[in-house]
Amino acid sequence: xxxxxxxxFGLISALIIGAAMMVVLARNVIHAALWxxxxxxxxxxxYLLLEAEFLAVVQVLxxxxxxxxxxxxxxxxTRELExxxxxxxxxxxxxxxxxCALLFAxxxxxxxxxxxxxxxxxxxxxxxxxxxxxxxxxxxxxxFQYLLQFQVAGVLLTxxxxxxxxxxxxxxxxxxxxxxxxxxxELRKRQEPATAEPPxxx
Amino acid sequence: xxxxxxxxxxxxxxxGARGQRVPGAGLLASMAVVWKHWQGSFRKNxxxxxxxxxxxxxxxxxxxxxxxxxxNMPILLYDEASGHELCTSCFQCQRICPPQVIHMSQAxxxxxxxxxxxxxxxxxxxxxxxxxxxxxxxxxxxxIKMDHAFELATSDHAGLTLHREQLNRPISYYEGIxxxxxxxxxxxxxxxxxxxxxxxxxxIGMAPNLAEKIAARRRELPPAEVVPAPSVxxxxxEAAKDDWSAKDVTGVWSAKxxxxxxxxESSAAAxxxxxxxxxAAPLDDKAARLAAIKAKNAxxxxxxxxxx
Amino acid sequence: MYDIVDALLNRTFGLGWPGWSVALIGHLFVxxxxxxxxxxxxxxxxxxERRAIARMQDRVGPNRVGPEGIWQPLADGVKLFxxxxxxxxxxxxxxxxxxxxxxxxxxxxxxxxxxxxxxxVPVNLSVxxxxxxxxxxxxxxxxxxxxxxxxxxxxxLGAMRAVAQMVSYEIPAVLxxxxxxxxxxxxxxxELIAYQGGLFIASADMPGLPDLGLGWIVFTPVxxxxxxxxxxxxxxEGERTPFDIPEADxxxxxxxxxxxxxxxxxxxYLAQYLLNFLLCAMAAVVFFxxxxxxxxxxxxxxxxSPANPDGSGVFNVLAGVLGVFYMLAKxxxxxxxxxxxxxSFPRLRVDxxxxxxxxxxxPLTLVNVLSAALWVALTRWxxxxxxxxxxxxxxxxRWGAAFVATGAVNIGAYLxxxxxxxxxxxxxxxVDVDELELVTTTR
Numbered sequence: 021x022x023x024x025x026x027x028x029f030g031l032i033s034a035l036i037i038g039a040a041m042m043v044v045l046a047r048n049v050i051h052a053a054l055w056x057x058x059x060x061x062x063x064x065x066x067y068l069l070l071e072a073e074f075l076a077v078v079q080v081l082x083x084x085x086x087x088x089x090x091x092x093x094x095x096x097x098t099r100e101l102e103x104x105x106x107x108x109x110x111x112x113x114x115x116x117x118x119x120c121a122l123l124f125a126x127x128x129x130x131x132x133x134x135x136x137x138x139x140x141x142x143x144x145x146x147x148x149x150x151x152x153x154x155x156x157x158x159x160x161x162x163x164f165q166y167l168l169q170f171q172v173a174g175v176l177l178t179x180x181x182x183x184x185x186x187x188x189x190x191x192x193x194x195x196x197x198x199x200x201x202x203x204x205x206e207l208r209k210r211q212e213p214a215t216a217e218p219p220x221x222x
Numbered sequence: 223x224x225x226x227x228x229x230x231x232x233x234x235x236x237x238g239a240r241g242q243r244v245p246g247a248g249l250l251a252s253m254a255v256v257w258k259h260w261q262g263s264f265r266k267n268x269x270x271x272x273x274x275x276x277x278x279x280x281x282x283x284x285x286x287x288x289x290x291x292x293x294n295m296p297i298l299l300y301d302e303a304s305g306h307e308l309c310t311s312c313f314q315c316q317r318i319c320p321p322q323v324i325h326m327s328q329a330x331x332x333x334x335x336x337x338x339x340x341x342x343x344x345x346x347x348x349x350x351x352x353x354x355x356x357x358x359x360x361x362x363x364x365x366i367k368m369d370h371a372f373e374l375a376t377s378d379h380a381g382l383t384l385h386r387e388q389l390n391r392p393i394s395y396y397e398g399i400x401x402x403x404x405x406x407x408x409x410x411x412x413x414x415x416x417x418x419x420x421x422x423x424x425x426i427g428m429a430p431n432l433a434e435k436i437a438a439r440r441r442e443l444p445p446a447e448v449v450p451a452p453s454v455x456x457x458x459x460e461a462a463k464d465d466w467s468a469k470d471v472t473g474v475w476s477a478k479x480x481x482x483x484x485x486x487e488s489s490a491a492a493x494x495x496x497x498x499x500x501x502a503a504p505l506d507d508k509a510a511r512l513a514a515i516k517a518k519n520a521x522x523x524x525x526x527x528x529x530x
Numbered sequence: 531m532y533d534i535v536d537a538l539l540n541r542t543f544g545l546g547w548p549g550w551s552v553a554l555i556g557h558l559f560v561x562x563x564x565x566x567x568x569x570x571x572x573x574x575x576x577x578x579e580r581r582a583i584a585r586m587q588d589r590v591g592p593n594r595v596g597p598e599g600i601w602q603p604l605a606d607g608v609k610l611f612x613x614x615x616x617x618x619x620x621x622x623x624x625x626x627x628x629x630x631x632x633x634x635x636x637x638x639x640x641x642x643x644x645x646x647x648x649x650x651v652p653v654n655l656s657v658x659x660x661x662x663x664x665x666x667x668x669x670x671x672x673x674x675x676x677x678x679x680x681x682x683x684x685x686x687l688g689a690m691r692a693v694a695q696m697v698s699y700e701i702p703a704v705l706x707x708x709x710x711x712x713x714x715x716x717x718x719x720x721e722l723i724a725y726q727g728g729l730f731i732a733s734a735d736m737p738g739l740p741d742l743g744l745g746w747i748v749f750t751p752v753x754x755x756x757x758x759x760x761x762x763x764x765x766x767e768g769e770r771t772p773f774d775i776p777e778a779d780x781x782x783x784x785x786x787x788x789x790x791x792x793x794x795x796x797x798x799y800l801a802q803y804l805l806n807f808l809l810c811a812m813a814a815v816v817f818f819x820x821x822x823x824x825x826x827x828x829x830x831x832x833x834x835s836p837a838n839p840d841g842s843g844v845f846n847v848l849a850g851v852l853g854v855f856y857m858l859a860k861x862x863x864x865x866x867x868x869x870x871x872x873x874s875f876p877r878l879r880v881d882x883x884x885x886x887x888x889x890x891x892x893p894l895t896l897v898n899v900l901s902a903a904l905w906v907a908l909t910r911w912x913x914x915x916x917x918x919x920x921x922x923x924x925x926x927x928r929w930g931a932a933f934v935a936t937g938a939v940n941i942g943a944y945l946x947x948x949x950x951x952x953x954x955x956x957x958x959x960x961v962d963v964d965e966l967e968l969v970t971t972t973r
Contacts (some may be wrong), residue, residue, distance in 0.1 A: 078664070085670065260586045
């Protein structure tokens with residue numbers, strides 16, 4: 021990899037890892053959510069570095085544009101997070117941290133060690149430079165090869181949408197409200213049909 | 223549908239029938255109305271009857287056309303022809319002014335000490351004046367009128383206390399800003415002014431800024447009418463002149479009443495020195511008339527006193 | 531830009547700088563240019579809006595500060611700069627500070643994919659259109675931050691309403707563009723403009739037409755409906771009347787911007803006008819051909835370009851100038867329509883706003899997608915995709931059939947959906963008397 025790309029990769033990775041650390045270390049939950057958004061941006065930048073433009077754009081559109089809002093709304097609407105959390109202290113903190121680090125290393129180290137790095141990029145037919153996958157190819161994949169998965173994902177999203185509407189729906193009868201004059205009049209007319217109406221049109 | 227409730231009638235309008243036309247046609251109609259306004263606004267609107275055109279008056283290049291009865295801040299009027307102010311210092315405007323911003327002092331005859339229908343000083347505090355116009359309404363001589371001046375903003379607060387010289391305006395100015403209103407009161411105002419001019423000796427009551435007119439009037443008056451130095455004492459004894467203690471005032475009046483003959487003599491004698499030189503015919507005449515009136519009153523009092 | 535910088539540095543001055551530095555310098559230069567151009571556009575837009583809306587309201591607008599008031603935006607800028615910056619004591623200091631930046635920065639990002647003239651686009655992304663809307667959706671995070679950090683219940687409510695509005699109206703905007711993408715087969719903005727040569731019919735659909743740059747997409751039924759929906763959705767995205775509930779001064783003070791003063795408020799203001807400029811520009815690009823117009827294509831053909839290395843440099847400049855002129859003329863014209871709409875209509879209530887977006891615009895865009903598919907099938911598909919009945923037709927006949935078919939579908943759908951929506955909205959006011967009894971007797 022050329023040096024410039026290595027430097028850029030290093031910077032982006034530093035952003036991602038730093039932001040991720042701040043997510044867990046920040047005291048204020050809203051700040052943690054904002055650091056998460058920064059992390060998402062970093063991942064989008066990584067995708068751009070990998071020349072997956074469509075994926076980068078979709079990452080920003082979905083994660084930063086929609087899922088972050090969802091996270092923020094969820095935090096703001098469940099606002100019982102003031103006060104000291106039950107943080108582990110002293111030897112419990114160190115023991116817990118050591119166990120987590122060991123487990124993580126147990127997964128990470130064999131993966132890093134056993135993976136073939138520095139694989140040359142794939143060549144297209146007759147030794148031409150690699151073919152960059154674009155949106156068109158992704159689209160063809162969705163519609164031809166991975167059609168079932170695509171449709172299932174669509175059904176899942178529709179179900180979620182309908183579920184949200186069902187949860188938020190209010191029965192009209194359960195709503196109490198102040199009646200407008202017209203509605204009161206209607207009601208009175210219904211309940212006392214014998215009462216003569218005042219002459220209209222004067 | 224009309225409904226009777228406690229406070230009156232409520233009329234309901236059914237709006238449901240409008241959904242039959244093309245959806246969005248109403249929106250386009252509103253946009254068409256606004257387009258016409260946009261097109262029409264490139265001309266100036268000069269009459270409130272029309273609805274198109276710009277209503278903006280670009281001050282200060284364009285001035286507002288103020289109605290005659292617009293009132294902002296009072297001014298004093300003087301007649302350019304004779305040079306005399308219309309104000310007689312009758313105190314009516316000072317009495318009626320709600321925020322009490324008018325202050326004046328009346329001129330005194332230097333010879334007799336009587337009040338003259340003229341001003342020596344007139345002050346209006348413009349910063350507190352609320353332009354209610356009551357002073358102009360009540361003035362019996364049409365001497366104080368409401369001006370149209372509204373561009374009075376200043377950073378000099380003390381400069382907002384205006385004196386007579388700054389408040390004076392010629393009648394032609396007022397005639398220019400409120401012709402109809404002036405025409406209604408013109409005749410009576412001039413008639414009263416002539417009457418007042420007769421009662422004002424010398425140049426008292428002329429607008430101070432008209433220097434030439436004052437000089438000309440002085441020249442045309444008989445020299446006897448020229449007001450001597452104001453230090454000449456008149457009927458009341460010298461000692462009591464500036465001393466306003468009750469005793470002395472009473473002393474003055476008692477002196478007049480108790481010794482009518484002596485008073486008359488002393489007043490007659492006092493009149494003689496000021497008119498050194500030329501025979502002051504009108505002044506003497508007036509003084510003589512005054513003395514005659516005093517004598518008559520004194521005689522009447524004496525007669526009553528004797529009669530008891 | 532790369533070529534120009536390369537020629538300048540490496541050939542004129544003989545410096546042998548590597549390719550990446552040349553690219554970096556080129557991009558930095560373009561970015562700086564945009565950072566200068568964008569605020570000036572915004573300043574001009576504030577002045578333009580104030581004068582135009584004043585005329586619609588039978589008054590003159592600001593005309594004192596310079597000749598006809600052109601320095602007025604500068605005066606506003608000076609005023610905002612010199613105002614005291616007030617931050618509430620209990621506000622979240624850092625989030626309050628960063629929120630305006632998070633709102634303005636994506637708006638500047640969006641300039642990267644906007645072509646100003648032939649060959650004048652900062653970054654030629656192959657997914658430019660999608661990038662545009664992806665970045666636009668990041669501003670909602672900034673709104674949320676602004677509303678939260680103010681520690682003000684009403685600012686928070688305003689922010690939530692603003693976010694709901696922007697998120698809801700992104701959907702009709704993107705779906706209407708989806709129909710256009712189907713028509714043209716590309717997400718790239720530059721190719722979208724190149725498609726719109728020709729004379730009322732795009733050159734791609736009918737190869738024989740003279741290229742007067744007037745083959746705009748808005749002249750097709752699919753394009754017209756997509757334009758109308760996109761324009762309304764752009765009004766809502768840019769928080770303009772009648773969708774300006776988030777900043778309705780008479781109702782919620784300034785919504786999420788309540789606790790902001792001075793230059794921070796100026797940044798929100800800048801972001802709003804820039805977003806409106808960009809949405810007008812994107813509408814001009816997608817529907818009205820961008821820099822396409824009579825003469826530009828011909829001038830560019832005479833100029834130096836990868837296709838014509840023997841061209842003359844003068845034509846490059848001329849083509850560029852004419853292209854930018856057309857682009858700006860269309861953008862300003864569309865902004866005038868935005869101002870016109872602002873002057874004509876009252877504000878929508880927030881529930882009316884949401885209803886309009888979800889229950890009217892989205893079904894309309896879905897029908898438009900169907901129309902677009904119909905159009906593509908009739909004009910472009912042949913026996914290999916399964917359409918055999920158009921086998922022997924001339925391009926004109928295919929175009930005509932597609933025009934008529936999509937026109938019928940779109941008009942029918944608009945009228946039908948419009949009527950359904952209108953009756954639904956009217957029915958919300960009326961209350962069934964049985965329900966009324968239920969409501970009042972079960973207290």
